[in-house]
Amino acid sequence: MKSNHAIGILAEHLRYHQYPxxxxxxLRRHLQxxxxxxxxxxxxxxxxQQCLYLLTKQAPVEYIVGSALFNNQRFLVTREVLIPRFDTEKLFRDSLQTIQKLPQPSAIIDIGTGSGILAICLAKSVSPLHSLHxxxxxxxxxxxxxxxxxKHSVTDRITFHLADTYPLSSKTNSPLIPHEDTLVIVSNPPYLRNTINHSLPTSVTVYEPSVALFESLNFITKLHYYLTTLLQNNKTIFVHLEYANEDNTVVFLTLSGQEAVNFLNDRMSSLSSPAS
Ligand SMILES: C[S@@+](CC[C@H](N)C(=O)[O-])C[C@H]1O[C@@H](n2cnc3c(N)ncnc32)[C@H](O)[C@@H]1O
Incomplete structure (x- = not known):
């Protein structure tokens, strides 16, 4: 088969299976x-052949080609991580704006980093005096x-933590309290309600990891505990969250530490109440 013919077949498949x-x-780039x-x-x-098969199965193109663009930069993606959403670029821009006004050094913590897009884009944009987790x-x-x-040459700028919700101090195994006075928490947590599962497209429910999608009381309770601990340690905290309203529209929250604690309180009661 000729290269231009293959491109035509791919275009036809995309149209038929209703991909943009x-x-x-x-795909053209992936197949060279x-x-x-x-x-x-x-x-x-x-x-x-593999691409055509996966398109018939409604697989997200980002997983087929193994990468996605975020903030005009290319990131590797696999089925273990959420595909970066265009919306999340706003979370990046909002947090960057906050960080640029802060004293140096401050600490920045990306909770639920997934493919690492937020921590990495921030590492490439903020002063090297700030620490990133x-x-x-x-x-x-x-x-x-x-x-x-x-891939983005920022390995030495970010400390990675395999942990449930908040980083742990390697010495004490208790919540990490960074030595900096000011902290920025950035998070695009799993925020979809399980009840709307049925209305999501196959490309999301079948292919994307549910740990990245669905809100859990565990995550919110632990984030609440972490923020409270940081506040008790006299830290000044700015929190940037991507969240969903009652009608599942995405909202971007910019909160002080105490406002975030109050927000999480409300969220915990709505999740634990029998009506939710
Ligand atoms: C919505 S995805 C966001 C990924 C990435 N930050 C982005 O914006 O594309 C949420 C991420 O939170 C992680 N996650 C879920 N529960 C968690 C928990 N209890 N502690 C830490 N991370 C968690 C998931 O593994 C997933 O990578």
Whole structure:
């Protein structure tokens, strides 16, 4: 088969299976196809067959090609992590704005880092005097975040923590209290309610990890505990959260530490009440 013919077939498959046409460029790049009549190599032919099969199964193109763009930069993605969403760029911009006004050094903690996009983009944008921490409960996600940090040359700027919700001090195994006076918590936590599971597209429910999607009382309770501990240690805290309203529209919250504690209190009672 010729390269330009293969591109035509991919375009047809994308249309038929209702993918945005913009994905053609990603697939073309992945298969190293060009608009010439060059014959495909055996490897390209077998990759093409694999892509066509995965498209019929509604697999997200980002998982097929193994990468995604965030903030105009390319990150590796696997099925162990959430595919970066365009919306989350606002979370990055909001937190960056806060950090740029802070005294140096401050500490920045990305909770639920997934592919590492937020911690890595921040590491590339803020003063090297700030310390950065990235936390995830999934070891597969954390390994990928570390690979992405390597790819973006910021490995030495970020401390990665495999932990449930908050980083632990390696010496005491208790919540990490950074030595800096000012802290910024950035998080795009799992926030979808299980009850809306049925209304999500297959590309999300079948392919994306549920630990990255669905809100859990455990996460909120522990985040509440961590923020309270930090406040008790006289830290000044700024919290940037990506969350969902009652009607599941995404909201971006910029909160002081105490406001975040109050917000999490409300969230905990709504999740633990029998009506929710
Ligand atoms: C919505 S994803 C966000 C990923 C990434 N920050 C982004 O914006 O694309 C949430 C992440 O939180 C992680 N997570 C879920 N529960 C957690 C917990 N209890 N402690 C730490 N991380 C958790 C998931 O593994 C997932 O990587």
């Amino acid at each position: 046409s913009s994905y053609l460029e990603e 196809l060009d608009y010439t009549s060059q014959q495909l190599t055996t490897v390209q032919q077998s990759l093409l 990235a936390v995830d409960i999934s070891s597969a996600a954390l390994t990928l975040a570390q690979l992405n940090a390597q």
